[in-house]
Structure formats: structure tokens, C-alpha cells
Amino acid sequence: MKSVKSPEELVVAFRAAGLKVTPQRQLLFRLLHGNEMHPTAETLYEVASAEMPGISLRTVYQTLTDLAAMGELQHIQLGGAARFDPNVDDHHHSVCDACGDVRDVYAPNPDHVSVAGLDGFSVRAARIVFSGKCPRCAGAADDLSVSKQ
């Protein structure tokens, strides 16, 4: 169980990598720590802006890219804007067709089960995406209400 790095640990990791620790980055480290909402860059930018008006979306993207490159963040592509997950555990995701909500899911690692068609392919990671209806949306039959994040 690799746990999510604390803002302090990220500061150390950044400096160790020859990267600078700016106020903008420290803010983002904090906003990401323990964050389970799988935010997009835009969402994170909005939250960050509230606390630090003037921070730029460009900087948010930059920092997210750096974090992902260091393996401290998971870059999730589900169509539309990319989502970022500070939980770098080996885990998977469920995505609600109706409201778009993304949640963490833990399952037995599928690269240990027998698969056909993987001839010689060396697996680095295996990620499952469960699509369907979240409990809240499953109830309301054809509810079209789509809430962001």
C-alpha cells in the first residue's frame, strides 16, 4: 500500500529533482493531498484561484504535468478533460454514465489473471474502468441532471 505523499514530502521530492518549490506549487500540493474527487485541471484551477487569485491555469497544468512525470499523480483519460488522481496506489475507477462522478475501486490485480492476446506484451499497469450508474443516479430513472465533479 503506497500511501499518498504529503505536501511536505512533495516539497522534498521537488527540490531533490532540481525543481523549485513556489507558493503556487505548495498550494496545489495541499489541494491535492487526500483529494478523492479526481479533479480536472480546470476544477483545480478554480479552487486554487479562490485561495490565490491570479494563479494561472497554465501553472496548474505545468505542476500537474510535473507531478505526473514524477509518478506522484495519476493522469486519467476518460474522454473530455483529463482527471488527476493523487492516489497512486494500484487501483481502478468507476465512472457514472449519468453524472460523470469518478470513484476509486479496488480489485484483484488483473495482470495476475490469465489473459489471451497479451503475447509477449510486458505489462506496466493494468487499469480497469467500470462504466455504469452510480447509486444516486441509478435511482432516478431517466434523470438528466448532470452535476459537475
Next chain:
Amino acid sequence: MKSVKSPEELVVAFRAAGLKVTPQRQLLFRLLHGNEMHPTAETLYEVASAEMPGISLRTVYQTLTDLAAMGELQHIQLGGAARFDPNVDDHHHSVCDACGDVRDVYAPNPDHVSVAGLDGFSVRAARIVFSGKCPRCAGAADDLSVSKQ
């Protein structure tokens, strides 16, 4: 094992749905039939253009959208341009980190195995993406050659 629909079957399905069968669509039906390369709209457009100069990228997108809506095509989001898979079997994919090659992979359906975190989520589909190195790229150590499709 739901098999891939033939161009003729798609013609029937389209008319049944009140959609017209145009030369452009027939061409795309043919290009997609048995196609295992997981092409992007752009790639498909290029191939189609060779046979039917003047066909528009817009039309390719339109037809792919229609096919996907009818469930005759799988819309795959892996970052970058969407890929389309005429194989609508319950299957998964491997993606090479180096060359981007996408291949079909068959694995035991993961929605039958025990998962934690799926509380009340009703699963419509579970798709696994295996990331890593394909046999060809695994050999060449740090080869940066990235071939399209």
C-alpha cells in the same frame, strides 16, 4: 461471442433505424469490417479518401458517431484522438507506451470478480487497459521511434 456485423447487415440496420445508406457510409462500413487496427477518425478518413476523394472528415465523424450510438462500434478513449473498434465483443485492450499500438485482449470479465468500492454502482461495462511495451518495442531498449497507428 457476438460477431462483428458485416457491411450488408449494417445497411439493413441503418435503414431499420430510419437512417440513409449513402456511398460514403457503405465505404466506411467496408473499411471497418474486420478492422483490427483501432483507427482514429483521421486515419479512417485518410484511407477512405484514397478510395473516395472528396469525402469529408466531418462525414467520417458523423458515421462513426452513428455507429457507436447503435452499439456497432466501440468508442475508445486513451488520450489523444479517440479510437474506434468494430469489435463489440466483451474484450479489452493493450496499449504500447512506445509505439501506441492498440491490440485486443481477452480476459475473464472483471465485473464477476470481487471488487471493493463499487458499493451500489451498477456496472454496464468493465474495460481494462493494459499499458506497457509491445513485443516489438520491448526489444529495442530506449528506441524512441514512434510509428503511427
Next chain:
DNA sequence: CCCTAATTCGCAATGCTTGCGAATTAACAA
């Protein structure tokens, strides 16, 4: 052969992300 709704297709517009460059700033050493 006609009618009409569906389609094609080009262009503009959108949404997401990255490139670029000038001004600023963190971090390290003197």
C-alpha cells in the same frame, strides 16, 4: 418522377492542452 427528411461537407467555433517568451523568483553560494 416527386417530395421530403436525411445527409454531406466546409467552415467556424468549441474545449482542452501545450508552445513561446518576457518578467519574475527560488535557491544556492559568496
Next chain:
DNA sequence: TTGTTAATTCGCAAGCATTGCGAATTAGGG
């Protein structure tokens, strides 16, 4: 503290993938 320098910030423009729109065309049933 001050100086030096490379990293960073940030706004804008550019890029890629995709969709909206509308005029002209066409499939397909009557």
C-alpha cells in the same frame, strides 16, 4: 545580505480533436 542563474510564472497564441451550423445535395418511399 547580496548576487547569480536557472527555474518558474503567466498570458497569449497556436494546436489538436471534435462538434455546431447551414446551404446544397441526395436517398428512398409514395
